Amino acid sequence: MDFKLTEEQQMLQDTAARLVRDAYSFEAREKHAKTELGYSAEFWQQLGELGLTAVPFGEEAGGFGGSGVETLLIMTELGRGLCLEPYLHSVIFAGGLLEQLGSPAQKDALLGDVASAQVQLAVAFEEPQSHYNLNDVRTRAEAVDGGWKLSGRKAVVIGGHSAGRILVSARTGGADRDEAGISLFLVDPGAAGVSRRSYPNIDGPKACDLFLDGVFVPADQLLGEPGNALPAIRYQQGRAIAAQCAESLGNMQEACDLTLDYLKTRRQFGAPIGKFQVLQHRMVDMRTELEQATSMAILAACVADQPDSAERSRILANAKFTCTRAGRFIAEQAIQLHGGIGMTWEYVLAHHAKRLVMLGHQFGDDDHHLKVYASLLEVA
Structure with a gap:
């Protein structure tokens, strides 16, 4: 290839x-x-x-x-x-x-x-209790004359504080965890009944919690067919996971480069610490993890736009698991090899490390995607 x-x-x-x-x-x-x-x-x-x-x-x-x-x-x-x-x-x-x-x-x-x-758009698909489960939706949409009325709360809407429109998942039918009955609406943040509590995340980007109190949404702002939005949300989250793996890759590359430069310049006992064999081995381990993550990020990018299938889902879950584990390992090793300076707010490495950890939790952490991968394995 x-x-x-x-x-x-x-x-x-x-x-x-x-x-x-x-x-x-x-x-x-x-x-x-x-x-x-x-x-x-x-x-x-x-x-x-x-x-x-x-x-x-x-x-x-x-x-x-x-x-x-x-x-x-x-x-x-x-x-x-x-x-x-x-x-x-x-x-x-x-x-x-x-x-x-x-x-x-x-x-x-x-x-x-x-x-x-x-x-700028944002997607409000998570709720305080949902914990990576896209079908756990308690926000309700009630059909009214000329449209819908939405009530509920959405959590950690990345970019939602500044979005011109927010895509909100809400239940138009079924119980709280049913697969069917979830719809997607285009909501104007300035509409009556909408309020936002904005805050910065630990890794820098801002988010908001979205509160909906009987918000009227016109009928023409419903995306797709009522109650059938979940497959599309899952598919597009898969594309987002592939893109997120690529973003993690950029952070990992930079963390490795910063660490290698530090090992070449920091001196102990009259020599650069990069000459110490044990530190060379740890640097090699970091690069090995980076290469594995690179391979999986490329594979995820190649399947991201393919039609939905079990094989696509397996690859994306594998990529997210691999990049999350590699990102956490590289972040921890980079800080260890830097020593105290690696944790200082004024040094960029600490921010790459925090970003890698937080990216590992968005759209499901490594344990979540390991379970997803295992559930998709075919038994001979």
């Missing part, structure tokens, strides 16, 4: 890498994190102007029809730069749901603006 990038893919990777390198220093990131928005509006606009936010969308929406491989190239560079912008949640996850379930009118109204970074 040929793993070489095409000329167009290499240009895409170079564009993303150059943009992050030139516009997203660690000092700039810290300033962006302290703003009310929580990320750089200018950088978000640059992503749109360069067409990077349009890459995953079809040409009919003003996109480039890129595959999971193109998404991997962009997300890896965003991970290396610790970028705070909600690319994964707005473009990949929410944008994918809108492209899959949206009516022609809904797509015409929003998809082009999402692809050009003029509108």
